[in-house]
Amino acid sequence: MHCLFCGADQPEMLTFRSLLRAADSPGFCRSCRDRLALIGSQNSCQLCGRDLLLLDSGTVHGHICNDCMQWKKSGRNGLYERNHAVYQYNAFIKDVLNQFKFRGDSVLACGFANEMKRSFRRIRKEQRLKWQSGFIRSSGDYIVVPIPLSMKRLAERGFNQAEVLAETLGMPIINALIRVRHEPKQSKKNRRERLIVRDTPFRLENEYASLILGKNVLLIDDIYTTGATMRLAAYALSKGNPLKVDSLTLIHA
Amino acid sequence: MLLLSRSKGLPPNDYANVQHILHGREFRAEELPLSEKVIKDCVKKGYVAVRSGIVPLNESVLDLLTDRKKWLCARCGNRDQETFATCTCGRCRKNCIYCRHCLTMGIVRSCTKLVTWCGPEPALHHRFIHQNGPLCVWDGTLSDEQSAAAKALNQALECGKSFLVWAVTGSGKTEMIYPAIERQLKNGRRVVLATPRTDVVRELLPRMRAAFPDVPISGLYAGSEESNADAPLVVSTAHQLIRYSNCFDCIFIDEVDAFPYHFDRMLEFAIRKAARPGAPIAYLSATPPADLKNDYLSGKLCGVMLARRYHGHPLPEPQFRWIGNWLKLIRKGQLPSLLCEWLRAKMGQKRQMFVFVSSVTLSRDLTELLQRAGFSGTAGVHAEDPHRHAKVSDFRKGKINILVTTTILERGVTVPGVEVCVVGADDPVFDDRALVQISGRVGRSAEFPSGDIIFFHNGKTMAMVRARKQIEQMNQNGGFR
Numbered sequence: 001m002h003c004l005f006c007g008a009d010q011p012e013m014l015t016f017r018s019l020l021r022a023a024d025s026p027g028f029c030r031s032c033r034d035r036l037a038l039i040g041s042q043n044s045c046q047l048c049g050r051d052l053l054l055l056d057s058g059t060v061h062g063h064i065c066n067d068c069m070q071w072k073k074s075g076r077n078g079l080y081e082r083n084h085a086v087y088q089y090n091a092f093i094k095d096v097l098n099q100f101k102f103r104g105d106s107v108l109a110c111g112f113a114n115e116m117k118r119s120f121r122r123i124r125k126e127q128r129l130k131w132q133s134g135f136i137r138s139s140g141d142y143i144v145v146p147i148p149l150s151m152k153r154l155a156e157r158g159f160n161q162a163e164v165l166a167e168t169l170g171m172p173i174i175n176a177l178i179r180v181r182h183e184p185k186q187s188k189k190n191r192r193e194r195l196i197v198r199d200t201p202f203r204l205e206n207e208y209a210s211l212i213l214g215k216n217v218l219l220i221d222d223i224y225t226t227g228a229t230m231r232l233a234a235y236a237l238s239k240g241n242p243l244k245v246d247s248l249t250l251i252h253a
Numbered sequence: 254m255l256l257l258s259r260s261k262g263l264p265p266n267d268y269a270n271v272q273h274i275l276h277g278r279e280f281r282a283e284e285l286p287l288s289e290k291v292i293k294d295c296v297k298k299g300y301v302a303v304r305s306g307i308v309p310l311n312e313s314v315l316d317l318l319t320d321r322k323k324w325l326c327a328r329c330g331n332r333d334q335e336t337f338a339t340c341t342c343g344r345c346r347k348n349c350i351y352c353r354h355c356l357t358m359g360i361v362r363s364c365t366k367l368v369t370w371c372g373p374e375p376a377l378h379h380r381f382i383h384q385n386g387p388l389c390v391w392d393g394t395l396s397d398e399q400s401a402a403a404k405a406l407n408q409a410l411e412c413g414k415s416f417l418v419w420a421v422t423g424s425g426k427t428e429m430i431y432p433a434i435e436r437q438l439k440n441g442r443r444v445v446l447a448t449p450r451t452d453v454v455r456e457l458l459p460r461m462r463a464a465f466p467d468v469p470i471s472g473l474y475a476g477s478e479e480s481n482a483d484a485p486l487v488v489s490t491a492h493q494l495i496r497y498s499n500c501f502d503c504i505f506i507d508e509v510d511a512f513p514y515h516f517d518r519m520l521e522f523a524i525r526k527a528a529r530p531g532a533p534i535a536y537l538s539a540t541p542p543a544d545l546k547n548d549y550l551s552g553k554l555c556g557v558m559l560a561r562r563y564h565g566h567p568l569p570e571p572q573f574r575w576i577g578n579w580l581k582l583i584r585k586g587q588l589p590s591l592l593c594e595w596l597r598a599k600m601g602q603k604r605q606m607f608v609f610v611s612s613v614t615l616s617r618d619l620t621e622l623l624q625r626a627g628f629s630g631t632a633g634v635h636a637e638d639p640h641r642h643a644k645v646s647d648f649r650k651g652k653i654n655i656l657v658t659t660t661i662l663e664r665g666v667t668v669p670g671v672e673v674c675v676v677g678a679d680d681p682v683f684d685d686r687a688l689v690q691i692s693g694r695v696g697r698s699a700e701f702p703s704g705d706i707i708f709f710h711n712g713k714t715m716a717m718v719r720a721r722k723q724i725e726q727m728n729q730n731g732g733f734r
């Protein structure tokens with residue numbers, strides 16, 4: 001078995017765990033895995049999922065980062081509650097993401113499958129605990145909705161990286177959103193512009209509206225940057241009256 | 254899309270444009286500046302051929318019986334089933350197979366169409382045929398040995414026969430092929446000089462441009478901007494040839510043994526695809542791979558052996574120096590004292606040095622140690638170093654004294670007067686070919702025909718012994734003993 005990313009032979013010892021793993025499930029080698037920066041759920045921002053250990057402790061307010069405080073104050077969260085992220089952005093994952101997203105090497109998602117699944121299990125468990133202690137109304141499971149690409153971008157790129165990542169969770173995927181247009185590159189916009197959620201490029205697909213009614217939605221994307229995309233998507237979903245919207249991304253930028 | 258999206262039929266001029274873009278090339282449909290309609294029109298007229306990027310491959314009856322689907326990438330020739338994957342395709346909305354092997358050149362999926370020209374041939378490059386004066390303005394002279402080799406090469410290629418130039422490092426191979434290139438160009442042929450590495454292309458390109466100032470030359474390597482697609486002379490990494498098809502009448506492969514794993518099958522496929530049927534290949538190498546060597550020795554392949562450098566001096570022979578467990582020392586932050594002594598002595602003589610190491614980490618660590626020990630002007634390079642080209646060029650200009658490098662600089666980079674050591678020559682990374690090539694960095698210029706090549710080690714390896722033996726053998730063949 002070769003490492004999905006670097007191609008190195010994986011001379012992994014036969015252990016009980018590796019025997020349990022499906023023989024043909026491809027993945028990353030030890031050295032590639034070591035270069036990925038996993039975010040510990042204990043140390044992550046409770047709203048955006050970023051690794052708080054990397055921040056100045058002065059900018060953190062009880063497990064919530066400054067950016068998220070801004071979002072809270074802005075009053076634009078709507079039904080959107082929080083993001084979970086698996087890895088913190090670094091030079092290595094940038095290379096992997098480049099090959100995955102821009103060169104179209106979609107099989108790399110398999111290398112992320114285990115950690116994506118693990119995060120998903122944790123999210124569901126937290127949800128269940130909250131329900132059991134009476135914090136929330138519904139125990140209902142999540143509806144998994146990938147962030148879509150516009151038709152034009154999809155044709156260019158050939159696949160939707162968010163959809164491929166969503167597939168790793170092993171849940172039915174509901175393509176409830178369509179992207180009407182691709183807004184100009186994020187970097188070109190200033191923060192204020194990005195915060196205007198009313199101007200969403202997303203639209204709720206009518207036939208799926210009934211599926212999300214009264215349910216929890218989990219949006220899936222490759223990267224959480226400013227959080228604007230998630231809020232724009234959540235705003236479009238709110239037309240279908242879900243209970244709440246959370247998100248899970250592979251990376252926190 | 255571009256230029257050609259007219260509603261009615263095509264005037265003949267537009268065929269010329271399609272021909273110009275597609276002749277001798279093969280592209281994925283989506284990377285062409287042509288609309289689907291234009292391509293379809295051309296296919297109907299029989300000018301353009303379209304084929305699938307991924308085709309099913311059933312090699313044996315057994316595969317058919319077991320119903321295990323196998324695939325072949327039509328672009329790169331990959332048939333290693335482990336490097337195919339499936340994706341939910343956003344174009345055709347089906348599950349597409351794609352080739353991971355040639356991904357860096359743009360993805361090829363089951364629904365990808367490969368497009369090439371199959372219509373009438375464009376006019377030959379007649380413009381050099383009637384030229385009386387020489388195309389090559391290189392004003393150096395070839396030694397008697399070199400001239401003889403150049404002549405034999407030229408004759409073989411003229412008769413369409415492949416040829417091996419087995420020449421020691423620093424023998425002046427590049428200059429030896431000038432006459433043959435000139436002959437081919439004057440015959441109206443398209444010529445490619447393929448090499449394994451970007452660095453080598455970047456080194457060869459200015460030399461070729463200086464030698465053939467009137468010939469349009471296209472240089473292709475990862476990140477280069479393709480300026481002149483139908484130039485009669487192309488200098489390219491083998492990788493970049495993957496977009497050519499049935500194009501070149503004559504092929505020169507420089508440093509044929511330096512291809513990863515001694516000629517990766519994909520590169521061989523790319524070169525064969527880029528060549529016209531029956532085009533002769535000239536192989537240039539200091540350390541030819543076994544199959545070529547055997548073909549030459551058994552007379553199946555024409556060729557010539559050059560055991561002397563162009564300046565007539567022998568090859569510097571490597572010296573072995575034991576330095577104990579170098580890896581442990583360097584990890585502990587200590588410099589092997591013999592290495593220090595040698596570097597100090599050379600610094601005193603105002604020489605420049607390459608220090609070869611086996612890994613990127615080691616190159617970083619050793620560079621830092623040397624800088625801390627007061628060796629001014631020390632820098633490290635490795636394959637992924639973004640400043641690599643700048644550092645090599647600073648080294649050439651004399652701004653850097655010691656360049657700590659991984660094997661990426663083992664060939665192609667020529668700096669007059671440089672002396673070389675390998676720290677940890679016993680590392681398995683250094684096989685005998687690599688060590689011969691590394692030794693070949695020393696004494697290449699007539700001004701500085703000798704110099705040190707030192708293998709610092711913690712126990713002699715077969716590779717080290719074989720490398721030294723090969724060099725001694727070449728010197729013997731060259732009449733130096």
Ligand SMILES: [Zn+2]
Pocket residue numbers: 003004005006007008028029030031032033
């Ligand atoms: Zn790896």
Ligand SMILES: [Zn+2]
Pocket residue numbers: 045046047048049050064065066067068
């Ligand atoms: Zn946050």
Ligand SMILES: [Zn+2]
Pocket residue numbers: 326327328329330331352353354355356361
């Ligand atoms: Zn391929």
Ligand SMILES: [Zn+2]
Pocket residue numbers: 342343344345346347348349362363364365
């Ligand atoms: Zn497809």
